[in-house]
Amino acid sequence: MGPCDAQELKVRAGFRFFGTHPTAILLSSHGGVGTLLLCELLDAPISRSRHQPFPGHFFTFEWPGYEVIHEWRPIAEG
Structure with missing residues (x-):
């Protein structure tokens, strides 16, 4: 399985989950999984440049629409 296959699998499962929950969700994952989701949301190619700088980071997006905030x-900065 290549990175694009992994991205599709994880993102599809995430979108399916998000679609069934109408309120805010905290999704905790390995930074690599978060990077795959972030790249998909930004419609950007998979790249280490989008990886979290070091552990303890988060990103925020809205749904429906999946717009990255x-x-x-x-x-620590909240």
């Missing part, structure tokens, strides 16, 4: 930020 902000990319990786340290959790």
